[in-house]
Amino acid sequence: MPAGGAPPGAAPDPSVPDPSVLDAEEVARAHRVDPAAGLSDAEASARLVEHGPNELRAARTHPLWKRIVAQFADPLIILLLAAVVISIAAWIIEGAHGAPVDAIVIAVIIVANAVLGLVQEARAEHAVAALAEMTEARSQVLRAGRIVTVPAAELVPGDVLVLAEGDQVGADGRLLRANSLHIAEASLTGESQPVEKDAATLSAPASIGDRNDMVFKGTAVTRGTGRAIVTATGMRTEMGAIATMLDETESEASPLQTEVGRLGRMLGRVVIVIALVVMVTLALVEGIHSLADVVTILLLGVSLAVAAVPEGLPAVLSVVLALGVQRMAKRNAVVKSLSSVETLGSASVICTDKTGTLTQNQMTIERVVTASGTVELGGVGYRPVGSATVGGRPLEAGPLREEAELVLGAGSLANDAQLAEVDGTWRIEGDPTEAAFLVAARKLDGVPERAAGFERTGEVPFSSERKMMSTVHRRGDGTAYVLSKGAPDVLLGRCTRVRVGDGSAVLDDAGRERILGEVEALSANAFRTLGVAYREAPEFDAVPAVSGVDAGRAAAPEDGATASAAGQPGRAAASAPDDVDETHERDLVFAGVVGIIDPPRPEVRPAVAEAHAAGIRIIMITGDHPATAARIAADLGIIEPGGPARTGAELDAMDDREFRDAVRNVSVFARVSPAHKLRIVDVLQADGQVVAMTGDGVNDAPALKSADIGIAMGITGTEVTKEAARMVLADDDFATIVEAVREGRVIFDNIRKFLRYLLYSNMGEVLTVFLGVVFAGVLGLSQASGDAIVVPLLATQILWINLVTDSAPALAMGVDPEIDDVMARPPRGIHDRVIDGRMWAGIASTGLTMSIATLLVIDVFLPGGLIPGGTDGIDVARTAGFTTLVFMALLAPFNARSEYSSAFRGLLSNRWLLAAVGLGIVLQVLVVTLPPLQTAFGTAPLDWAHWLVAITAATLVIWVEELRKAWMRWRRSSRRK
Incomplete structure (x- = not known):
């Protein structure tokens, strides 16, 4: 809890304790201010210099050079940088002839990846900034006896704030006085209802939400x-x-960042082992006879190292994530960092605030209970459109409609709120609960027209002691009415009759018990209740009253009035105000009770159901009342009706084990503080969950930052919250989160797809060279070549395969459409690997198939070896094998699209992949047929027989994998049975 005083030496006494437990006069003395006059201008200026501006500390920004360096901090990027160094070293050892093409290509990929990351971060920052409010907050203060308006940033301790309806509170303060003062503190505490304030000193320290003598x-x-x-x-x-x-909350690395870092470190070790094993094997099998042999072995080792590293991974990863970011932006989700896109797909728990996130944050009357029954009002929020039904049937003319019209009409007149349509959006000024009457009254046809000619002539304002308010309204004919609304039990004490149809009946004890029972039933369903009563007031009549006048039929706003009149009909002051006090709140006729609630967003329930089907747990964490929270959670399907809700006080009483058990088993937490939210997130993460946290208030910010991915509301969210979050919802729509989860899962699937594909190709290259060296004599390679060092593929051919496969096809895999239903499976575990054992088995199987097929094609065309009959030289046979391996690498993406589904499922759905494969085939044909490229890559012309054998052998990569997938599908279906 921040101290109310200032640092030593400042104007306020530094020893001042919590001001909420001090008398207001004592607080004034401590801050050396006269409450009747405020600070002088000179004193305010001096304190501003001493204390500094009334602003929150700006978020730390990183200089451009640090952001650039951060792009190269990824382990895989470091590995590629090492590959560049090794490639240049080998090029120098070879004599530095021409250009080090492989080093240049890898360097270009690294730079392009860094640029893409920087550009996306900048775009996200601009998008988030566009959501921020651009107006400067201002406050009214008392300075030198005058009320003046100053920028909120210039407020200082000791200033006397002057607060009125519609004002933003510019600083924390101790109330001197309050007149029906209600303050909305949802952004700070999560409490959906405005809090009534009272200048009376607290007897003991209290939580923020209960410090009623303080403003914040x-x-x-x-x-x-x-x-x-x-x-x-x-x-x-x-x-x-x-x-x-x-500031003190550490951001967590995303699961994707962690996994890619682990993959990079693993591949680094594998690359070193592969290069060393191949070079040692070559040296032992072939022998080293000259410096040229050393250079050849080193060059091949480097080429294999480069081949084993999927150098296209960082670039493809960035492109795939950037495209996902763009798709999400079109759906109103602004992602601030690329890796956060995938994190949502891994989310196993979504912790969400209630007010403004799951609900409208717009108080709505849903029930009107009168002597004749209950009317249910449809529609949500402040848009005055909705149905009026009874038991599911439209409300028809009759006693119940007469009574409902009176309740809503009178409640709209005894009202200080304003409702207006601005640029197509309905907005309110004043208390949201009072605004609910204005909205509800317009949902009954004909009620608005009946307010014409009414004007307010007196008022007894609401107070926490009285728990009610009353107004006097006079019609044009001079007939006056007292209209009251307030707590039903209090109002009943001032009523002697009850409204029934177009008349009234005596209110006896049985009637009172019935009404109180209805109020309890509404409260049990988390409704806030308000009663409405009235009476004719001849003591205020300007002219004799007209007999039979129906106050209910007159108590409603006139449709089509001005913004002010439409919001609050009959509010204009009469020329001769009536002298009204509590003595006039007597002999009232009880009209009925309304049930008010902040309703759920209609799109949230199906989104929650979809999340549950995808194995994602939804936890509501709110500062609101537990009964309200449980009701909303049950309505949305987060918990079963009657499910438990735990409060912050209950959590405080728990030890660590009990707290963990509560977090594991309870899905609704109410009346919680920011520290509770943060602790809940921490416990979930310690339990191995990937946590997404949504929210809009300042109180949500620490938990948002600590979560694996924080999601801020763009419309209702505070700037602190948006700064802490990794994603901002521009439409504040919870359903957008579930769509983002689907997008994240699709992206992760695509990451696995192109990883699987890249490693298919790389494994095929490595095994081809390794097995070709080991079994050179068996395959006839040694006999066919006059070189001291015999290899099945040249270093330039290995780099060519890498270039063809790691570019366009890999990128096309990154934008592959959804093949399997990603929301039909649970989220991946935090310890699950991007490349798991099953995937490694597929990679090894495909790599082995590719290497064996390539070596057998070489053997087919060479004399001797396992397959007799070949007559071609080493260049032709190697070219045929080289072509076979390239074609298999171009067919492998169709295998990689799904772990279980056939390659022929959705075969034509990815036109980018088809185009990339077609381009690769054309490029390979050119490498084999064009003389300049033949010289560069050591290829020789092939005839139709060579092409036929190469193409036929290349299809083996499809058929072998189809058999393996069929077997896996059979095993999976057998286990399910």
């Missing part, structure tokens, strides 16, 4: 007026405390 920076006044002494500014405010916690 970043909150908003929804009703009433008040004055407060500023006790903390900037980073010393409660919002600043959360910002400090945010």
Whole structure:
């Protein structure tokens, strides 16, 4: 809890304890301010210099050079940089003839990857910045006895804040006085209801949500007026405390970053082993007779090392993630870092705030309960459109409609809120609960027209002690009415009759018990309840009342009025205001009760169901009341009706083991603090879960930063929250999160696809060279070549295969459409590998098939060896084998598209892959047939027989893998049985 005082030497006394437990006069003395006059301009300026601006510390930004260096910190990039160095060293040893093509190609890939990463980060920053509010906050303060408006950044401790409806609270402060003051603190505490404030001193320290004699920076006044002494500014405010916690919270590396780093380290070791084994094998089998043999062995070792490393991986990975980012941006999800796209696909738990995330954050009347029954109102939010039904059937004319019209009409007149349509969007000013009456009244046809001619002539304002308010409204004919609304139990104490149809009946004890029972039933379903009552008030009549006048039929706004009148009908002051007090709140007629709730977003329930089907757990973490939280969670399918909810107080009473058990078994947490949210996320992560955390308030920011991926709301979210998050939802739509999960899973599948494909090809190259060296004599290679060192593929051919396979086909794999239903399986575990044992088995199987087929084709055309009858020289046979390996590498992507499904499923769905394979075939034909390329890559012309054998042998990579997949599908179906 930030201290209310300032640092030593500042104007306020540094020993000031929590101001909420101090008398207001004592706080004023401690801050050396006269509450009636405020600070002088000179004193305010001096304190501003001493304390600094009333601003939160700006987020640390990294200079460009650090961001550039960060692009090269990936282990795989470091490995490729080492490959560049080795390639240049081998080129120098060979005599530095021509250009080091392989080194140049790898360097270009590395630079392109870095540029792509920097560009995407910059784009994400601009997109997030575009969501931020651009207006400067301002506050009214008392300075030298005058009320002046100053930028909120210039507020200092000791300033006297002047608060009114619609104001943003510019700093933390201790209330001096409050008149029906209600403040919306959802952004700080998660509480959906505006909090009623009272200047009375607290008897003991309390949590933020219960400090009713304090106001806090970043909150908003929804009703009433008040004055407060500023006790903390900037980073010393409660919002600043959360910002400090945010600075101290470490960001977690994404699962993809962790896995790619692990893969890079593993491949680095494998590359070194492969190069050493092949070079040692060559030296032992062939022998070293000259320096030229040493150079040849080194060059082949480097070529194999480069072949074993999928140098296209970083570039393809960045491109795939960037394309995923663009697709998500079109769906209103702004991703700030590339790796975060995939993280959502790995999420096993989504921890979500309630207010404004799962709900509309717009109080809505859903029930109207009167003597004749219950009316259910449809529609959500502040858009005044919705159905009125009874038991599922439309509400028809009759006593129940008469009563419902009276309740909503009278509640709209005894009202201080405003409702207006601005640029096609309905907005409110004032208390959201009061605004709910204005919205609901417009859902009953004909009610708005009946407010014409009414004007307010008096008011008894709401207070926490009375728990009700009343207004006097007069019609054009002079008839006056007292209209009251408030807590039902309080209101019933002032009523003697109850409205029934177009008349009234005596309210006896049985009637009171029935009404209270209905109120309890609404409360049990998490509705906030308000009662409405009225009476004719002849003492305020300007002219004799007209008999039979129906107050209910008149108590509604006139449709099509001005913004002010439409929002609050009959609010204009009469020329002769009535002198109204509590004595006039008597002999009332009880009209009915309304049930108000912040309703769920309609798109959330199906999104929750889809998440559950995908094995993702949804946990609601909110500062709201537990009954309300449980009701909303049950409505959305997060828990079963009647499921448990735990409060922050209950969590505080638990030891570590009990806390862990609660997090594992409970999916609704209410009345929690930011520290609770952070601890829940930490426990889930320690349990091996990949956690996505959504939220919009400042109180959510530390947990968002600590989670594997934090998701901020772009519309209702605070700037602190957006800064902490890795993803921002521009539409605040929870369903967008589930779509992003699907996108993340598709991206991860595509990462596995091109990894599988790249390693297919690389394994095939490595095994071809290794087995070709070991079995050179058996295959007839030694006899056919006059060279001291005999290899099945030349170094330049290995690099060519790498260039053809690691570029266009790999990129095409990265944009492959969804082949298997990614949401029909549970999320991958945090310890699951990108390349698991089953995938390695497929890679080894395909690599072995490719190497054996390549070597057998070479053997077919060479004299001697395993297959007799060959008559060609080493150049032709090697070219045929080289072509076979390239064609197999170009067919392998179709195998790699799914671990289980046939290569022929969706064969034509990826036009980019078809184009890439076609391009690769054309390039290989040119390498074999064009003389300049023949010289560069050591190839020889092939006749139709060579081409036929090469193409036929290349198809083996499809048929062998089809047999393996069929066997795997059979095994999987057998296990399910």
